[in-house]
Amino acid sequence: MQEFLxxxxxxxxxxxVYALIALGYTMVYGILAxxxxxxxxxxxxxxxxxxxxxxxxxxxxxxxPITFAIGLLAAMLxxxxxxxxxxxxxxxxxxxxxKMNVLxxxxxxxxxxxxxxxxxxxxNPKSFPQLMLDTEVFNFMDISxxxxxxxxxxxxxxSLISLSFLIGxxxxxxxxxxxxxxxxxxxxxxxxxxxxxxxxxIVGSVLAGIAACLVxxxxxxxxxxxxxxxxxxxxxxxxxxxxGSLPGAVLGGYIxxxxxxxxxxxxxxxxxxxxxxxxxxxxLLVKPTGLMGKKAKEKI
Amino acid sequence: xxxxxxxxxxxxxxxxxxxxxxxxxxxxSYIQALVVSFMINAIMALSLNFITGVANxxxxxxxxxxxxxxxxxxxxxxxxxxDQWYFIPLTAFAGALVSTVAGYLVALPSFxxxxxxxxxxxxxxxxxxxxxxxxxxxVGGPRGYNGVVKWPDFLVSYGFTGAALFLTFIxxxxxxxxxxxxxxxxxxxxxxxxxxxxxxxAKNKRFAFLFSSFFAGxxxxxxxxxxxxxxxxxxxxxxxxxxxxxxxLGGLGSMSGSVLSAGILTALPEILRSLxxxxxxxxxxxxxxxxxxxxxxxxxxxxxxKELF
Numbered sequence: 238m239q240e241f242l243x244x245x246x247x248x249x250x251x252x253x254v255y256a257l258i259a260l261g262y263t264m265v266y267g268i269l270a271x272x273x274x275x276x277x278x279x280x281x282x283x284x285x286x287x288x289x290x291x292x293x294x295x296x297x298x299x300x301x302p303i304t305f306a307i308g309l310l311a312a313m314l315x316x317x318x319x320x321x322x323x324x325x326x327x328x329x330x331x332x333x334x335x336k337m338n339v340l341x342x343x344x345x346x347x348x349x350x351x352x353x354x355x356x357x358x359x360x361n362p363k364s365f366p367q368l369m370l371d372t373e374v375f376n377f378m379d380i381s382x383x384x385x386x387x388x389x390x391x392x393x394x395x396s397l398i399s400l401s402f403l404i405g406x407x408x409x410x411x412x413x414x415x416x417x418x419x420x421x422x423x424x425x426x427x428x429x430x431x432x433x434x435x436x437x438x439i440v441g442s443v444l445a446g447i448a449a450c451l452v453x454x455x456x457x458x459x460x461x462x463x464x465x466x467x468x469x470x471x472x473x474x475x476x477x478x479x480x481g482s483l484p485g486a487v488l489g490g491y492i493x494x495x496x497x498x499x500x501x502x503x504x505x506x507x508x509x510x511x512x513x514x515x516x517x518x519x520x521l522l523v524k525p526t527g528l529m530g531k532k533a534k535e536k537i
Numbered sequence: 538x539x540x541x542x543x544x545x546x547x548x549x550x551x552x553x554x555x556x557x558x559x560x561x562x563x564x565x566s567y568i569q570a571l572v573v574s575f576m577i578n579a580i581m582a583l584s585l586n587f588i589t590g591v592a593n594x595x596x597x598x599x600x601x602x603x604x605x606x607x608x609x610x611x612x613x614x615x616x617x618x619x620d621q622w623y624f625i626p627l628t629a630f631a632g633a634l635v636s637t638v639a640g641y642l643v644a645l646p647s648f649x650x651x652x653x654x655x656x657x658x659x660x661x662x663x664x665x666x667x668x669x670x671x672x673x674x675x676v677g678g679p680r681g682y683n684g685v686v687k688w689p690d691f692l693v694s695y696g697f698t699g700a701a702l703f704l705t706f707i708x709x710x711x712x713x714x715x716x717x718x719x720x721x722x723x724x725x726x727x728x729x730x731x732x733x734x735x736x737x738x739a740k741n742k743r744f745a746f747l748f749s750s751f752f753a754g755x756x757x758x759x760x761x762x763x764x765x766x767x768x769x770x771x772x773x774x775x776x777x778x779x780x781x782x783x784x785x786l787g788g789l790g791s792m793s794g795s796v797l798s799a800g801i802l803t804a805l806p807e808i809l810r811s812l813x814x815x816x817x818x819x820x821x822x823x824x825x826x827x828x829x830x831x832x833x834x835x836x837x838x839x840x841x842x843k844e845l846f
Binding site: 334348355525 | 589593595650653654656657661662664665667669816817822825826829833
């Protein structure tokens with residue numbers, strides 16, 4: 238039982254990270270109807286942003302909340318910036334091209350980041366500076382609850398609340414909804430589509446940056462390929478929840494996080510990726526729009 | 538348009554023999570291996586081009602079919618044919634058939650899934666195949682499959698791989714210009730309109746998948762026997778992407794374009810090999826840049842849908 242609870246706790250922190258990354262996939266899909274393959278690399282860039290900023294400020298030796306705040310901000314800033322650039326230079330010129338071309342470009346951007354990153358940052362994993370001490374907060378019946386897990390839950394919850402406020406209550410957020418539902422009508426309402434698309438990319442990338450910082454704190458080894466596996470899982474989570482649907486991405490993220498952790502915990506870890514894809518294919522066959530996705534009508 | 542016209546056939550046969558002779562007598566084994574690699578790349582590019590370029594079904598799982606072909610052929614030669622090279626054509630054919638069966642299974646749901654979702658399913662399929670081989674100890678698991686039987690010398694390898702490429706090209710090229718190909722073009726242009734015009738779209742997609750996966754499996758089998766070694770990591774997502782780049786550069790829908798771009802992209806990394814990259818595969822820098830620029834500047838690829846001859 239306590240083993241099960243421990244797996245649940247770990248699964249929840251994994252799930253939080255998946256949810257944050259899956260939101261980026263799903264937001265971009267909702268607004269541009271494209272799979273942003275480069276999202277996992279934007280995530281990776283966030284972790285490297287923190288790494289270089291903290292090392293530049295020589296804060297690596299002093300783990301405290303201020304260091305953590307600086308590190309988190311650096312990751313958000315870097316990821317946001319990279320997301321903005323990717324959209325501006327790679328995707329924007331293709332706004333009116335066929336879908337397949339955009340998808341191919343996204344794959345190209347992703348691979349360029351992964352292997353270009355290996356040249357710029359080096360192939361070997363770098364050890365991520367300690368931003369907070371990972372102390373045990375309390376121990377209940379041999380279930381240890383650690384500070385980093387609590388930070389991950391808290392940061393995720395705050396991010397999700399801010400995001401739902403941003404999208405539901407602000408003018409920009411309503412504009413995002415408008416562009417997402419009818420891209421041809423939105424300009425007639427005085428919405429600058431290009432700005433909104435850029436903004437959506439930035440928001441999604443910032444969420445990925447937050448996730449990167451959290452993951453790098455928990456597993457302090459970062460390398461240019463770190464986004465591949467987690468990005469794939471988060472992507473599966475986004476599709477599982479219904480790509481284009483924000484609550485779906487969060488739900489999918491948590492289901493996948495918990496599921497994968499139980500699998501690892503009960504010894505089937507080598508099949509982990511195959512199983513998540515198998516699950517995805519089955520879901521797509523039974524309900525192609527995912528758990529909470531809306532069915533898009535095809536107009537002639 | 539008739540490719541099988543006698544004079545063209547004669548021209549290709551002569552140039553094939555001449556190139557083979559030049560490679561065998563005048564060039565070193567490094568170039569010889571490159572030529573065979575080129576032909577395998579061309580087979581893979583053609584197989585993807587048929588399903589993605591002609592039928593407009595985006596497949597990111599070509600590496601999965603390739604892996605099935607490679608592993609099947611390698612295991613068969615080892616277990617049943619005592620590593621005799623002259624059984625390779627037979628086992629390669631068997632590998633292609635296994636891959637075709639998988640292609641049929643992948644194609645079954647394709648009438649339900651469109652565009653991105655189909656890309657995801659094919660990508661997932663390749664990933665599942667890779668993980669299965671990763672966990673199968675008999676074929677070496679993550680260490681890879683060592684000691685696959687190789688062709689005895691360059692000329693045999695050149696002859697058989699060239700024959701396979703010729704077969705792939707002829708079949709897919711003729712399918713493209715046949716009535717079946719025209720149905721696929723209709724599907725490519727507008728799925729709903731094609732359905733309204735009475736073409737059986739689900740059936741056509743399935744057939745297109747069968748042909749594509751057959752030749753991908755064939756290419757995979759030849760890949761294994763050419764290199765003598767492969768591992769599940771050889772057939773990862775990057776391999777699928779590499780095949781996609783071959784097909785896209787030549788022009789989606791142009792069969793001769795695929796062969797042309799396979800030639801260019803096999804030679805290009807070798808020319809750039811002297812650049813300092815700190816041990817990183819130069820292809821993985823050049824290809825994505827090429828891909829992005831191509832999509833922005835010339836999205837239809839080198840030849841578009843036209844053929845060279």
